[in-house]
Amino acid sequence: MEIFKDLLKFTVIDIIDVFLVALLLYYIYKLVKGTVAINIFIGIIIIYLIFRLTDFLNMALLTNILGGFMKVGIIALIVVFQPEIRKFLLMVGSTNFSKKGKFLSQFKFLKTETGDETNVDIIISACNKMSMSKTGALIVFERNNNLDFLTATGDEMNIKVTQPIIESIFFKNSPLHDGAIIISNNIVKATRVILPVNNDKVIPQRFGLRHRAAIGVTEKTDAVALAVSEETGHISYFKDGEFVLFKDNVELTEIIKKDLA
Helix, strand or coil, X not given: CHHHHHHCCCCHHHHHHHHHHHHHHHHHHHHHCCCCHHHHHHHHHHHHHHHHHHHHCCCHHHHHHHHHHHHHHHHHHHHHCHHHHHHXXXXXXXXXXXXXXXXXXXXXXXXXXXXXXXXXXXXHHHHHHHHHCCCCEEEEECCCECCHHHHCCCEEEEEECCHHHHHHXXXXXXCCCCXXXXXXXXXXXXXXXXXXXXXXXXXXXCCCHHHHHHHHHHHHCCCEEEEECCCCCCEEEEECCEEXXXXXXXXXXXXXXXXXC
């Protein structure tokens, strides 16, 4: 009875503690969702819960075995989750707190106005036109992670998104067409941006450096990206370092709007 009485004695600090742990688990889940690592993550949670249960029930032998596993296993986890840990630290370090309500918009009940929404319809229309003329393009959408460390590699801009602007930037004879552009809140923040290229992932040979750069930036940050192939005119969408499949432009538009919401 004494144990149960202690469990019922919640303080404000306990509530804050539970909230922060839940927030941490939420962000970790977001990072590993849709990857092979999600199975490892779920396995770790199960083992930890069993460890806490055996400790609570005073099962000394199992507690010692699982406790030893948890201590040694942390080193293996650092190796296994190295990409996810790197991305998590980058996410924490570059979260865009300066954007109005951007951080709070992670929580539905605290959602506030976030300024102008990116006009996805105009961007998809521009991509369709560039697709027909086989004009290569790479568009990165900034979300929670601040991409200023990438904008510094190109030419900083402050241009409102319009279809003619997007098409003129990637026009083959334009001095700005090389590299990627970064869009945030319906503003082109930068052009000619150099993105990190992923050379490890195996992708079909018909995809080139634009697609590898889109994989790289969406793998290392929470940004999403659109790429238009110069060879085939095919439009590709990337999130979490992976190709996102879609049936048509209507579905693609809905997916992007949902990801940017």
